[in-house]
Amino acid sequence: MEDRKKSVRFEQEILPHLDAAHNLARWLTGNDADAADVVQEASLRALSFFDGFRGGDARAWLLRIVRNTCYTWLRQNRVDKMTSFDEAVHDVAGSAEDPERRTLARADRRMLQQAIEELPMEFREALVLREIEDLSYKDIAHVSGVPIGTVMSRLARARKLLRDRLSGEVIP
Amino acid sequence: MSCDEIKDLLDAFVDGELDLRSNVAVEGHLNECAACAGEVEGRMELRQAIGEADLYFPAPREVRQRIRRSLRTRWIPRVWWSVPVAAALALVFVLAPRPGSTAMEQAVVSGHVRSLMPNHLMDVPSSDSHTVKPWFNGKVDFSPPVKDLKADGFTLVGGRLDYLQDRTVAALVYQRRKHLINVFLWPSSRADSGVTAETRQGYNLLHWTRSGFEYWAVSDLNLQELGEFERLLRE
Numbered sequence: 001m002e003d004r005k006k007s008v009r010f011e012q013e014i015l016p017h018l019d020a021a022h023n024l025a026r027w028l029t030g031n032d033a034d035a036a037d038v039v040q041e042a043s044l045r046a047l048s049f050f051d052g053f054r055g056g057d058a059r060a061w062l063l064r065i066v067r068n069t070c071y072t073w074l075r076q077n078r079v080d081k082m083t084s085f086d087e088a089v090h091d092v093a094g095s096a097e098d099p100e101r102r103t104l105a106r107a108d109r110r111m112l113q114q115a116i117e118e119l120p121m122e123f124r125e126a127l128v129l130r131e132i133e134d135l136s137y138k139d140i141a142h143v144s145g146v147p148i149g150t151v152m153s154r155l156a157r158a159r160k161l162l163r164d165r166l167s168g169e170v171i172p
Numbered sequence: 173m174s175c176d177e178i179k180d181l182l183d184a185f186v187d188g189e190l191d192l193r194s195n196v197a198v199e200g201h202l203n204e205c206a207a208c209a210g211e212v213e214g215r216m217e218l219r220q221a222i223g224e225a226d227l228y229f230p231a232p233r234e235v236r237q238r239i240r241r242s243l244r245t246r247w248i249p250r251v252w253w254s255v256p257v258a259a260a261l262a263l264v265f266v267l268a269p270r271p272g273s274t275a276m277e278q279a280v281v282s283g284h285v286r287s288l289m290p291n292h293l294m295d296v297p298s299s300d301s302h303t304v305k306p307w308f309n310g311k312v313d314f315s316p317p318v319k320d321l322k323a324d325g326f327t328l329v330g331g332r333l334d335y336l337q338d339r340t341v342a343a344l345v346y347q348r349r350k351h352l353i354n355v356f357l358w359p360s361s362r363a364d365s366g367v368t369a370e371t372r373q374g375y376n377l378l379h380w381t382r383s384g385f386e387y388w389a390v391s392d393l394n395l396q397e398l399g400e401f402e403r404l405l406r407e
Contacts, residue, residue: 015240018236026229027229032229043242113227137189
């Protein structure tokens with residue numbers, strides 16, 4: 001009976017967050033097929049860890065597993081995608097004023113998606129969790145396994161990079 | 173607070189993550205400082221652009237289904253061995269065959285119930301018909317047709333050898349929600365026949381002959397859906 005109860009609880013509490021799981025996996029892996037594999041593996045992991053879930057935010061709990069599964073999976077299969085932040089590549093100098101800021105509103109979906117995809121992984125992760133998944137800093141910190149201060153600085157960098165990138169792109 | 177101090181708080185400000193005191197301080201500063209107000213506006217524009225661009229990737233239907241299936245097959249073996257199964261076993265052992273029942277029908281029901289005992293269900297656990305079918309090679313002297321009916325809601329979960337009335341038969345196991353369906357089949361020289369249905373000890377049985385094979389399908393699934401399954405299998 002325990003297993004039956006567990007499976008019912010799992011279906012009720014965790015599976016409603018499959019969309020969130022897939023969205024994160026899709027952004028971290030960069031394509032549909034990899035995202036599907038990661039979400040599947042993460043779901044099975046989640047089921048085996050489910051005894052340790054003591055209530056609380058089920059979505060953040062699942063997303064943490066998805067996130068960790070993504071990193072493990074990418075390390076094993078897609079080393080080239082594990083781009084980390086590199087100041088030399090991403091020139092973030094000269095920030096304060098950006099005259100092209102207003103052009104941002106005209107950035108279309110494809111450009112925006114591409115710009116987000118090109119963000120270093122940890123910044124992309126923070127941005128997606130905040131702006132697309134609408135998680136609080138506390139939940140993002142839980143998912144990413146970092147302090148809240150780190151979440152804040154990652155978000156600030158992610159937004160800065162993104163705005164610079166998009167402003168640069170749309171200059172005629 | 174100075175502009176530099178305020179700037180460090182702007183992301184948390186637009187995210188609504190500041191404590192009340194800091195929030196008030198930032199708001200006060202924004203009223204007076206156009207540069208910082210512009211910074212906030214830039215972040216809001218970015219948010220708006222992302223929101224309008226529809227950049228959410230929900231789980232596609234087939235991913236969702238695949239996950240549900242893989243989760244179910246994982247926990248089912250232990251779920252079976254629970255109250256309903258124990259009750260079913262008790263029934264089988266307590267109830268003597270009713271008068272008029274044929275030995276084969278009895279054997280089919282017994283084979284089904286036996287298969288529900290722990291570790292008896294599958295020798296080849298696979299939802300891939302291309303894995304299940306070759307598995308029978310060399311184990312039986314015929315090659316059973318194995319159909320994948322996943323798209324119709326009957327998931328192949330595996331196969332095994334079984335014995336019915338001193339005969340080695342192929343058993344294919346399908347699943348509909350939490351209901352398992354055993355399909356027993358073996359070569360037969362009989363002509364194709366229509367399907368006959370019967371209920372025995374709470375299980376529904378269907379029997380038919382088709383293309384040189386004799387089939388028995390048995391399950392606790394309702395007769396209507398079992399009939400649908402049979403039609404799909406015959407197609």
